[in-house]
Amino acid sequence: MKNNRFARLALIPYALWIVIFVVAPLVLIAYNSFLDIEGHFTFANYGKLLSPVYMKMMFNSFFYSLIVTAVSLLVGYPVAYFISRTKHKGLWLILLILPSWINLLLKTYAFLGILGTAGPINAFLEVIGVGGQQLLFNDFSFVLVSTYIFIPFMILPVYNAIEKINPSLIYASRDLGASNWKTFQRVIFPLTTDGIMSGFQLVFIPTLSLFMITRLIAGNRVITLGTAIEQHFLVTQDWGMGAAIAVVLILVMAIVMFATRKIIK
Amino acid sequence: MSNTIIRFENVTKAYDDTVVLNNVNFEIERGKFYTLLGPSGCGKTTILRLIAGFIQPTSGKVFIDDKCVNTIPAHLRPVNTVFQDYALFPHLNVFENVAFGLRIQKVKEAEVKERVANALKFVNLEEYQTREISEMSGGQRQRVAIARAIVNRPQLVLLDEPLSALDLKLRTEMQYELRELQQRLGITFVFVTHDQEEALALSDEIFVLNKGIIQQSGTPTDIYDEPINRFVADFIGESNIVDGFMLEDNLVSFANRSFECVDQGFNQNEPVEVIIRPEDLEITTAELGKITVQVDSILFRGVHYEMSCYDEFKNEWLVHSTKKVDVNSKIGLNFGPEAIHIMRLGETEAEFDKRLEAYEE
Numbered sequence: 001m002k003n004n005r006f007a008r009l010a011l012i013p014y015a016l017w018i019v020i021f022v023v024a025p026l027v028l029i030a031y032n033s034f035l036d037i038e039g040h041f042t043f044a045n046y047g048k049l050l051s052p053v054y055m056k057m058m059f060n061s062f063f064y065s066l067i068v069t070a071v072s073l074l075v076g077y078p079v080a081y082f083i084s085r086t087k088h089k090g091l092w093l094i095l096l097i098l099p100s101w102i103n104l105l106l107k108t109y110a111f112l113g114i115l116g117t118a119g120p121i122n123a124f125l126e127v128i129g130v131g132g133q134q135l136l137f138n139d140f141s142f143v144l145v146s147t148y149i150f151i152p153f154m155i156l157p158v159y160n161a162i163e164k165i166n167p168s169l170i171y172a173s174r175d176l177g178a179s180n181w182k183t184f185q186r187v188i189f190p191l192t193t194d195g196i197m198s199g200f201q202l203v204f205i206p207t208l209s210l211f212m213i214t215r216l217i218a219g220n221r222v223i224t225l226g227t228a229i230e231q232h233f234l235v236t237q238d239w240g241m242g243a244a245i246a247v248v249l250i251l252v253m254a255i256v257m258f259a260t261r262k263i264i265k
Numbered sequence: 266m267s268n269t270i271i272r273f274e275n276v277t278k279a280y281d282d283t284v285v286l287n288n289v290n291f292e293i294e295r296g297k298f299y300t301l302l303g304p305s306g307c308g309k310t311t312i313l314r315l316i317a318g319f320i321q322p323t324s325g326k327v328f329i330d331d332k333c334v335n336t337i338p339a340h341l342r343p344v345n346t347v348f349q350d351y352a353l354f355p356h357l358n359v360f361e362n363v364a365f366g367l368r369i370q371k372v373k374e375a376e377v378k379e380r381v382a383n384a385l386k387f388v389n390l391e392e393y394q395t396r397e398i399s400e401m402s403g404g405q406r407q408r409v410a411i412a413r414a415i416v417n418r419p420q421l422v423l424l425d426e427p428l429s430a431l432d433l434k435l436r437t438e439m440q441y442e443l444r445e446l447q448q449r450l451g452i453t454f455v456f457v458t459h460d461q462e463e464a465l466a467l468s469d470e471i472f473v474l475n476k477g478i479i480q481q482s483g484t485p486t487d488i489y490d491e492p493i494n495r496f497v498a499d500f501i502g503e504s505n506i507v508d509g510f511m512l513e514d515n516l517v518s519f520a521n522r523s524f525e526c527v528d529q530g531f532n533q534n535e536p537v538e539v540i541i542r543p544e545d546l547e548i549t550t551a552e553l554g555k556i557t558v559q560v561d562s563i564l565f566r567g568v569h570y571e572m573s574c575y576d577e578f579k580n581e582w583l584v585h586s587t588k589k590v591d592v593n594s595k596i597g598l599n600f601g602p603e604a605i606h607i608m609r610l611g612e613t614e615a616e617f618d619k620r621l622e623a624y625e626e
Contacts, residue, residue, distance in 0.1 A: 171319055172352035174339040176366035176417065182340075186365070190356045 032243035045244035061224040065207040076154035137219030153202035161195025276325035287477040300464040303474035345414035366417040384416035528607040543583040545604035554597015
């Protein structure tokens with residue numbers, strides 16, 4: 001019993017943390033979303049969300065998040081599979097995780113250098129005679145950099161799922177006449193769907209609210225909900241509108257989490 | 266079609282410097298129940314994997330149906346395996362697990378249904394088609410694994426210690442079922458186990474393996490009655506093994522006495538090992554016995570008592586008897602000439618067979 005009480009006491013700092021830094025801000029956001037720019041109660045913010053401008057932004061957010069997630073999966077799955085079949089798994093995993101320890105902003109700036117008109121890629125294009133290209137400030141560079149930043153979060157859960165598969169299931173499949181490809185299709189892939197779903201959550205949801213990359217890399221040509229929130233809070237000072245978008249975004253994230261969890265079972 | 270389905274020709278398998286199989290030669294005939302028996306690490310599972318095609322021999326050739334299959338991958342070989350941990354697909358239900366091989370072969374849906382139903386009926390699981398694997402007990406999973414193997418109508422089913430995860434009662438039950446199943450289907454079973462009782466009960470033919478070498482092959486009674494060396498005698502059943510030497514044909518000396526026996530073909534005064542099975546020893550009074558021993562300890566084994574006794578030369582004698590005797594008492598042991606089995610030191614299986622043939626004619 002005494003232990004139990006101690007355990008509860010030990011929880012207090014964390015509980016306080018959650019209340020002050022998670023629950024309270026959420027309540028504040030919800031509260032703010034019902035205030036107009038003068039501080040009067042209103043539903044107008046949510047009404048504005050239905051206007052074509054914001055609907056387009058919403059669509060953009062989803063569209064680009066889906067593309068980033070899909071590219072992460074298409075590139076990340078084979079990488080995860082490859083790592084699970086190599087001898088030095090630890091080394092490969094470290095190499096994979098290492099870049100995620102570097103500050104997001106630094107990595108983004110690095111891409112400005114790499115993709116910029118004076119960068120190495122353009123220098124290469126000059127040499128082979130294609131000529132300089134504007135690689136930055138378009139949706140291609142946005143997808144490229146976002147994928148680069150989030151792909152470890154796709155690879156790791158998929159890798160874990162592949163590692164968890166009992167090797168004798170692979171033997172059994174081959175024994176029953178399945179080629180390597182069929183074994184992948186019918187055994188390995190279906191048994192990694194929960195890994196894919198976790199990867200989906202870890203890539204899709206943060207990408208929805210990206211804002212910095214949209215400005216630095218995509219030059220505000222890709223405007224997502226994240227960008228809109230940032231602009232409302234920092235530029236237009238319309239906190240109510242920013243909060244309303246945030247509330248919608250949080251709800252969408254909750255729905256995505258719930259939906260993918262259901263598939264995981 | 267020849268009667269031989271599997272042939273190993275000088276097969277060696279080594280990992281780095283560790284030799285797991287050392288120049289193994291054998292043949293497996295159609296329609297019989299074979300058992301590969303040996304302690305862990307003896308190479309029995311390696312043989313199974315070489316047949317299934319999961320690994321390739323370091324040297325030598327593996328033949329299936331008189332065709333060298335060294336370069337044929339596992340999924341193109343006409344054999345199916347029942348794995349030790351069953352290896353059932355957790356994302357598929359019972360029906361789809363059994364249907365897996367048929368679906369790969371693109372068998373028509375109606376035929377899939379019929380064949381899966383039949384296979385499940387064979388293993389008494391016809392009611393369980395729509396169950397998930399997680400809802401099945403260990404014994405049931407075992408049966409699903411067997412159904413999944415036989416539904417493809419392979420010529421050969423490989424069983425890798427399939428009963429080792431089951432409790433004793435279920436295991437005995439499954440032994441009967443396996444034997445019956447093999448006889449009903451008439452296909453070849455190659456069964457791997459380290460359990461000698463299981464091997465004796467199930468097999469038409471047993472290969473006893475140790476250290477990557479087939480020590481002896483033969484029917485269960487052959488191997489039990491005429492073990493070729495100390496390892497086989499010790500591994501198959503309980504044995505009393507004492508040193509002795511052959512005085513002449515049909516006369517052996519051990520425990521400081523000479524005894525009549527039925528073994529021939531030895532040199533005069535050749536040192537040999539003498540085996541007498543514990544159940545072949547008969548308890549009598551100290552005066553009447555051929556050997557006099559003192560009872561050291563006694564264990565009740567259910568069907569019989571097991572007595573550990575010592576003679577005056579410190580040889581241990583295990584005796585199985587339904588009669589109970591007192592610890593520390595002196596008793597006599599009686600045995601006939603047929604109970605004595607003589608092993609020549611370091612004799613290979615080929616030499617052993619040759620000597621046996623020479624004096625049986």
